[in-house]
Amino acid sequence: QLQFVESGGGLMHPGGSLRPSCAASGFTWDTYAVGWFGQAPGKEREGVSCISSTGGSTHYEDSVKGRFTISRDNAKNTVYLQMNSLKPEDTAVYYCAAAYSSSCKSQIYDYDYWGQGTQVTVSS
Numbered sequence: 012q013l014q015f016v017e018s019g020g021g022l023m024h025p026g027g028s029l030r031p032s033c034a035a036s037g038f039t040w041d042t043y044a045v046g047w048f049g050q051a052p053g054k055e056r057e058g059v060s061c062i063s064s065t066g067g068s069t070h071y072e073d074s075v076k077g078r079f080t081i082s083r084d085n086a087k088n089t090v091y092l093q094m095n096s097l098k099p100e101d102t103a104v105y106y107c108a109a110a111y112s113s114s115c116k117s118q119i120y121d122y123d124y125w126g127q128g129t130q131v132t133v134s135s
Contacts, residue, residue: 013037013124017107019091020129027097031129033090033107038124040088041065044112046122047081047092049103049131056106060092061115070115074100097133104128 019031033045046061060081061070069081080093090107106129108122116122 015107015109015124015126017105017126017129020105020131022132022134023097024135025098025133027133028093028095029097029131030094031092031105031107031131033092033126035088035109035124038109040109041085042111042113043109043123044115045081045083045090046108046110046115047090048106048108048119049101050106050128051100051103054103056119058117058119059105061117062090063115064113068115070117094131097131099133101131101133104130 014036017033023029044063047059048056049059050056059072062081062083066083078096083090107126109124110116110122
């Protein structure tokens with residue numbers, strides 16, 4: 012049975028760090044590129060970062076470059092998003108998603124499986 016579970020969000024003060032993770036089971040994880048998407052209140056879901064199926068290639072949205080790092084451990088079927096130097100504008104529900112592709116995909120409709128989302132709130 013396919014499962015895709017996210018965890019690791021929470022409430023953090025500005026400048027702090029969080030490390031959401033996304034764990035999958037029920038499909039061949041290492042044949043999928045994985046993306047993280049953020050959806051702020053009242054806004055559309057947007058791409059934040061993506062990692063290729065092998066982990067050899069990563070991409071970041073401009074506003075998170077230098078602050079967020081995506082990584083994956085295929086032995087554990089898990090992808091992580093290390094979020095450092097958090098800002099209030101990072102507040103959103105973060106979703107991970109898997110696309111049946113070796114390389115990253117930029118469009119939401121390219122992704123086949125989605126997690127349930129984890130809330131990240133940055134506030135003093």
